[in-house]
Amino acid sequence: MKKKKGIGNRKPSPPKAAPASKYPTSWYLMSAGDCTVQDLKAAFAVPGGPDVEVWRELGIVELSFPDKTFVDFQLVPCDLEDEASNAFLAEHQIKTLYWVTVEPVCDDGQLDFLQSAANRLGAMFCGDTANFLPMLKPTAGA
Numbered sequence: 385m386k387k388k389k390g391i392g393n394r395k396p397s398p399p400k401a402a403p404a405s406k407y408p409t410s411w412y413l414m415s416a417g418d419c420t421v422q423d424l425k426a427a428f429a430v431p432g433g434p435d436v437e438v439w440r441e442l443g444i445v446e447l448s449f450p451d452k453t454f455v456d457f458q459l460v461p462c463d464l465e466d467e468a469s470n471a472f473l474a475e476h477q478i479k480t481l482y483w484v485t486v487e488p489v490c491d492d493g494q495l496d497f498l499q500s501a502a503n504r505l506g507a508m509f510c511g512d513t514a515n516f517l518p519m520l521k522p523t524a525g526a
Contacts, residue, residue, distance in 0.1 A: 405489040410512035411498065413457060413482040414473070419507060421445050424457055424482075427504045443482075453494060457482040472516060476508075484509065499523070 413419070421438050424445045429436045434447040434455070443459030462481045464470055473481070486494050495518075498509045502520045510516035 405486075406492065407490040407495055407518060408511040408513060409486045409488075409490050411484040411486070412510045412512060412516070413480075413484050413501075413505070413507055414476060414478045414510060415480040415505065415507035416477045417479060417506070419480040419482075419505060421457070421459065423505065427501065451493075452488075454485075454487045455494070455497070456485045456487075458484075469516075480507075483512070495520070 421440050421443055425436050425438050428434060428445075428447055434449045437446045437448075438444070445457040447455040447457075449455075460481050460483050462473055462478055464473065484498075486498075499520045501507075502509050503522045506522055508522065509520040511518050
């Protein structure tokens with residue numbers, strides 16, 4: 385007797401691996417000036433831009449894009465709890481700090497978005513890495 389093709393006779397598919405991210409998915413947004421969640425909302429709430437949700441009391445801004453990418457900003461104290469990191473903050477005169485996550489991956493499109501955000505906000509994005517690289521500073525004339 386031949387087995388029928390069907391769900392009961394199929395081997396389960398192996399789980400799909402998460403797509404590899406070309407760039408870090410965790411970043412810091414660093415500003416030498418005041419940068420409130422309302423400032424972030426104003427910078428991103430533009431026609432054709434992402435959907436923007438703000439939780440002002442929590443210091444959180446969530447951006448959602450049509451391609452199912454999310455970029456979350458969470459206001460954090462300007463104290464990274466280690467001497468070298470805090471020296472970096474002092475050297476760059478950082479007054480406002482957000483921890484930023486890009487999900488599910490950070491590729492060239494998201495990197496371009498972060499660069500344009502740095503230009504609009506006059507702030508810089510630094511990878512949540514030991515040496516804060518990659519670093520996206522506002523570009524001149526942007």
